[in-house]
Amino acid sequence: MRLPLARPLLLPVLIATVLVTGVARAATDSRAADLLPLLLALVLVLLGAKLGGALFERTGQSPVLGELLAGLVLGNLGLFGYHGLDRLRDVAGIDLLAQIGVLLLLFSVGLETNVPKMMAVGASSLLVAALGVAAPMVLGYFSSAWFFPEHNPLAHWFVGATLCATSVGITARVLADLRRTASTEGRIILGAAVIDDVMGLIVLAVVAGLIGAADRGEAFHAASVLWIVGKALLFLIAAVVVGSWLSRHAFRVATRLAGEGVLLTLALAFCFALAFLAGAAGLAPIVGAFAAGLILDEVHYRDLKARDPGNRDIPELLQPLTTFMVPVFFVLMGMRVDLSVFGSAGVLAFAAVLTAAAIVGKQICALGVLERGTDRLAVGLGMIPRGEVGLIFASIGSTLRIGTQQVVGSEVYSAVVVMVALTTLVTPPLLVWRLRGRVQS
């Protein structure tokens, strides 16, 4: 029923009903007060993401580039004298929503492929990953040795280590936007990105261990590295044995549960559980989310799917969640790029060399692709982005010392920040250019 009076009544109506609807709760409610900065941040992030994304999508780019640039703008308005949004990136909760967003993204990407398909390109992924760790590391060593000949060789290796790990979020997102997740190139990139992330962490543990030993004048203990690998193995065995058993049976049992939303709730719980276990085992939570997607298969839940009024499968149910939360992650990544770092010529020169080392190093790794007819350049481009891992390595390095010398000083740290920003921003357009060309050929 739509009343003909609706419009003229609108103002008095809302003053009468909702007016009265209003007044003072947040003022007395300490919890609600925390929510307000998050709400404002979400409005800005969502609108910025959609505007930026639409702009770049119209020019044939991946929307993720628009989201990153929207974040870059929102996070750097301080440079133009506007400081009202300076605290936006630190708002409580926005980081957690972003992290849940990237978990759901990797879960979705995992759902589009499965273990046998990943295994079919497993040898290539392993080779690409190994080369993708070794080449940037050696190049990073020489870059650092060239700029800072007075530093300890172990410090050069540490700089090399910051170049190792591919940030799988960016590439996964571009592949998903282009619907190329399940292509041979897509699977090799995803597998290799995950593997070289791991190798990078082993490298970190070894190099940091060697530095600590050198600083204390002790011998290096290999046991700590073994423990890292051992925990990871424990998780993986649990994921395979318990996870795939659960996936096969829990969804069937759950068919007996009354109520709506059982399928989505169970899928989310499965994703979060594996992400938690991965994290508890010392792995990245996104590795767990990706594994959950790989293990979970539509045959496991066809009865639950049939019960949904729209016969929706898990990817369809996840889509509104990723629409909401995934852009939060990428806008936040953009926000965290501090453009003021670009102001120093010395830093920029070293950053340019590091970025070149990072990009060239990952092109070398494409030689590891074994499949014929596969686009090696696309694989190499997909491996370029360095994300938070590089920054985390650098910040660990800044806490380490050899004698009186800081392993990662402020100049090197700033250069790593620039390298991460450049490799992140440069990848979406390059990958879109290469893969979109291939789709049409």
Next chain:
Amino acid sequence: MRLPLARPLLLPVLIATVLVTGVARAATDSRAADLLPLLLALVLVLLGAKLGGALFERTGQSPVLGELLAGLVLGNLGLFGYHGLDRLRDVAGIDLLAQIGVLLLLFSVGLETNVPKMMAVGASSLLVAALGVAAPMVLGYFSSAWFFPEHNPLAHWFVGATLCATSVGITARVLADLRRTASTEGRIILGAAVIDDVMGLIVLAVVAGLIGAADRGEAFHAASVLWIVGKALLFLIAAVVVGSWLSRHAFRVATRLAGEGVLLTLALAFCFALAFLAGAAGLAPIVGAFAAGLILDEVHYRDLKARDPGNRDIPELLQPLTTFMVPVFFVLMGMRVDLSVFGSAGVLAFAAVLTAAAIVGKQICALGVLERGTDRLAVGLGMIPRGEVGLIFASIGSTLRIGTQQVVGSEVYSAVVVMVALTTLVTPPLLVWRLRGRVQS
């Protein structure tokens, strides 16, 4: 392509691909470490909510009762000697997700009705709300005067004030589960619950002001109450003028934006923006979310809807989000009930009287329903639940003093906690019993 080898290969495959996929990131990543408790909490909350909900749905109850009880169990395992989950209710982020969940719930409920429909029962809502504030307040006054004759009369009025505000979340959820949001009873309850929440807050401001003045021996300043109402009016005018203009035009303009997910993103931004503005004006953010739903109408976004591959409208797009986040809110509400409060006989006796006053007071308010053929009992039952507002009032009271006497002592506070728990738990079954009966009659 499903390989016949899939099963026997599963174990070695995951050891080869994902194994390697694993290892040590969270250990070095301070951000990821914060995520882990949230992930574990979400797994427990989601599974608990679904199990509890399904159990109660099967017995013809509202699933929200099952979610509340699941929370009650998860939050009180400490009573049975298991303290592993004691910190669950305080995990960073879970409260924010719950609050976003209840915003989305009220947004959905608002979408199901509109301003003219709410206005059609506006007089009833206003009367019901006014009686629903006055009656429990007077009953609360006498309950307190009976149990604590030595207290100052203003302290008795304060206890009465804790009984005023209906918690709209519980009732909105039960109405949504029964698909009765748009019924006459549903609209009267929703309107009145929102209005009496407001009235309760004016009452709080007045009583707390009088107590403060009495304590300092000064006169009471009415200006602070006027300022509260003034800010609320400002918000409402802005919501009507800007909000309904925006709703009508922004969605049409947005049709030109490229990319997927424009409709959902815009709807979320609209909901969060009004919730933020409501909060900034001193109102409860859920009032803003509800207003956003009321204002937004399908005609405003039919072009955007037509562009969606599944032709989905906003309620359909919101559904996976509410499936994920709304139960988090209700489980958390259950978790916050501290059962150990039920241990004291003195507290329980006063709590029983308070609960009776709360329930009887809200049945009296049903006399305010003007529409013929409307189920007054259903309206009265729908107004029963007291939620966080009552607790917030009580905690404010515990910070106030008149001379040497605390306005809300620990016994009264505990009794209010029990009253909130009982009215919350008792409403879903009563409302389901009454409304489901009426649907079939």
